[in-house]
Amino acid sequence: MTHSDLIVIGGGVIGLSIAWEASQHGLSVTLLEDRAEVGRGCSWAAAGILPATNLKTATDPLERLRGLSHQLHPQWARKLRELTGIDTGLRRCGGLYVATTPGEAAALVGLQDYWKSDAIECRRLFPAELASVEPALQPMIQSQRLRLALQVPDEHQLRCPSHLKALEFVCRQAGVRVETSATARSFAESSRQVTVVTEHDTFHGGAMVLTAGSWSTLIGQQCGVSLQVVPVRGQMLLYRLPSPLFRHVINEGNRYFVAREDGHLLIGSCEEEVGFQEQTTTAALERFRHWAIGYYPALGALQPIKSWAGLRPGTVDGFPYIGRIPGRQNCFVATGHYRSGIHLSCGTAVVILDLITGQKPRIACDEFRVGRG
Numbered sequence: 001m002t003h004s005d006l007i008v009i010g011g012g013v014i015g016l017s018i019a020w021e022a023s024q025h026g027l028s029v030t031l032l033e034d035r036a037e038v039g040r041g042c043s044w045a046a047a048g049i050l051p052a053t054n055l056k057t058a059t060d061p062l063e064r065l066r067g068l069s070h071q072l073h074p075q076w077a078r079k080l081r082e083l084t085g086i087d088t089g090l091r092r093c094g095g096l097y098v099a100t101t102p103g104e105a106a107a108l109v110g111l112q113d114y115w116k117s118d119a120i121e122c123r124r125l126f127p128a129e130l131a132s133v134e135p136a137l138q139p140m141i142q143s144q145r146l147r148l149a150l151q152v153p154d155e156h157q158l159r160c161p162s163h164l165k166a167l168e169f170v171c172r173q174a175g176v177r178v179e180t181s182a183t184a185r186s187f188a189e190s191s192r193q194v195t196v197v198t199e200h201d202t203f204h205g206g207a208m209v210l211t212a213g214s215w216s217t218l219i220g221q222q223c224g225v226s227l228q229v230v231p232v233r234g235q236m237l238l239y240r241l242p243s244p245l246f247r248h249v250i251n252e253g254n255r256y257f258v259a260r261e262d263g264h265l266l267i268g269s270c271e272e273e274v275g276f277q278e279q280t281t282t283a284a285l286e287r288f289r290h291w292a293i294g295y296y297p298a299l300g301a302l303q304p305i306k307s308w309a310g311l312r313p314g315t316v317d318g319f320p321y322i323g324r325i326p327g328r329q330n331c332f333v334a335t336g337h338y339r340s341g342i343h344l345s346c347g348t349a350v351v352i353l354d355l356i357t358g359q360k361p362r363i364a365c366d367e368f369r370v371g372r373g
């Protein structure tokens with residue numbers, strides 16, 4: 001039996017970020033992860049796109065959380081690099097938003113209005129400008145399919161495996177007890193003490209936070225906590241080129257290219273409600289390949305080097321759960337970040353620590369409360 005100030009259930013980007021933030025508040029932390037390694041759930045699978053946002057102008061609660069995180073990411077990346085020597089790949093690479101169908105063009109016009117109203121820099125690029133900022137888009141532009149292209153300079157990218165590795169490193173360095181192959185079966189609270197039971201051990205803590213991503217509903221059910229987190233599969237395809245194909249993240253609808261500085265080229269993604277199936281499918285990967293070749297025909301001569309899938313923790317209303325479990329004093333939840341968990345992780349960590357340490361959260365979290373309708 002062990003005791004720590006905080007027990008974190010789940011070692012994805014949310015759990016690791018909270019564990020690190022808690023250790024910086026001087027709390028002793030135990031982190032329990034089901035798999036043999038931390039950071040191998042959905043977080044590892046992500047593309048690491050951090051779209052532009054603006055905390056000063058955002059009114060929507062999710063956009064405020066995004067805005068807070070967006071401000072924190074560069075500070076976190078700097079600090080992680082100082083402490084670990086790991087470059088997490090955070091780059092302000094900019095995003096290009098491309099429409100090739102009337103529906104996509106209409107959706108982009110709506111996005112443009114939103115960016116303008118929130119004072120997020122965005123400008124329309126005509127074909128010649130687009131070709132000059134991204135020469136590799138020339139074949140697509142020449143195919144006459146382009147209807148609209150917008151450039152958003154404040155979009156960032158992050159390399160998720162490096163970010164997770166750095167987070168694990170600083171957690172261990174700060175004394176976080178990381179227990180892998182430790183599946184939390186249940187948790188309970190009595191006399192202000194929290195108990196979490198795994199197959200082989202019992203852990204006691206002053207507080208507990210559930211960050212089990214898509215699996216949060218299952219463990220919640222064991223403990224009478226109603227969470228409606230649904231796994232939504234996303235798949236990814238990876239190519240390796242001699243040099244980066246694009247400078248920007250290229251977005252079309254829910255598909256994108258993310259080019260890394262070392263020539264890796266990520267192509268994603270899709271949204272599939274198929275339960276807890278984490279494997280890729282030939283049909284989806286073929287669709288990505290076909291879409292990518294439509295942009296850059298030379299990809300047709302290359303073989304992808306890797307593919308994978310991950311389960312995004314989705315919620316019915318699109319908001320994450322961040323808050324105290326109703327009826328319990330020291331049990332909290334931080335999950336359901338769906339397509340934005342990497343982006344929202346820093347903000348989630350500081351806000352949940354505000355709640356755990358009894359401070360007023362620096363952004364309003366009412367809309368994220370556990371047990372909402």
Ligand SMILES: Cc1cc2nc3c(=O)[nH]c(=O)nc-3n(C[C@H](O)[C@H](O)[C@H](O)COP(=O)(O)OP(=O)(O)OC[C@H]3O[C@@H](n4cnc5c(N)ncnc54)[C@H](O)[C@@H]3O)c2cc1C
Nearest residue numbers: 010012034041042043048049184213234310340341342343
């Ligand atoms: C293809 C794809 C692309 C994406 N792209 C982006 C992107 O560009 N930008 C962005 O911001 N987000 C992106 N996302 C979403 C992002 O990956 C998720 O929102 C985020 O990773 C969720 O983090 P998490 O820590 O909640 O979940 P996870 O990373 O899944 O971590 C939860 C952990 O809990 C563990 N666990 C489960 N049950 C238990 C238990 N009982 N006991 C102990 N441990 C347990 C799991 O093993 C897992 O490691 C993408 C997702 C996918 C699939």
